[in-house]
Amino acid sequence: MLAEESAANALYFIEDGVLEAYTKFEQNEFVIEQLHKGSAINHRAFFMQDYMYINFRCVTDAKLLFLSHQKIKELIEKYEDKPFGRDLLIYQNKILKQERKFPCDYVMRLPKNMQTVSDA
Numbered sequence: 001m002l003a004e005e006s007a008a009n010a011l012y013f014i015e016d017g018v019l020e021a022y023t024k025f026e027q028n029e030f031v032i033e034q035l036h037k038g039s040a041i042n043h044r045a046f047f048m049q050d051y052m053y054i055n056f057r058c059v060t061d062a063k064l065l066f067l068s069h070q071k072i073k074e075l076i077e078k079y080e081d082k083p084f085g086r087d088l089l090i091y092q093n094k095i096l097k098q099e100r101k102f103p104c105d106y107v108m109r110l111p112k113n114m115q116t117v118s119d120a
Contacts, residue, residue, distance in 0.1 A: 002056040008045035008105070010066040014038065017062025021106060023054045034059060038109035045105045047095040054104060 002012070004023070014037050021032040032054060035041070041056060049069070067075075072088065079085030 002041065002052060004052050004055050006052050008042040008048075008050055008052050010068055011043060011046040011072070012041040013065045014041075015063040015065050018059040019056050019062055020059050021054050021056055021104065032104060033106070033108060035106060035108055036111050036114075040107040042105055043107055044095050044098075047092045052105065 014035055016037055019035045019039075019041075021035060022029050023032060024030070035056070042052065044050075045052060046069075072092075076085050076088050076092075079088070
């Protein structure tokens with residue numbers, strides 16, 4: 001479980017399984033979202049070295065991948081002369097300039113069977 005008020009010391013990616021983003025209010029739990037394979041957790045708070053403001057728990061068996069601050073620094077340095085490294089640095093700087101908190105700090109990716117196609 002990833003708990004609110006914990007330091008966002010890693011950037012997490014769901015490789016397999018389903019996680020639930022939830023919060024508590026007046027001793028009641030409220031599920032905000034279910035996150036599936038390909039979703040990312042802490043993509044803003046991680047770079048800001050902030051805290052998590054909601055909880056995450058596994059709904060099914062899950063496999064999470066994570067990147068630490070040290071690993072991100074190593075990737076930026078290793079690929080500084082390539083688009084990947086420059087893009088990481090640009091993204092990090094963009095996040096740091098925002099200077100605001102994001103209570104729901106995740107990027108959700110829906111499985112294809114849950115996606116809808118617009119008639120537009």
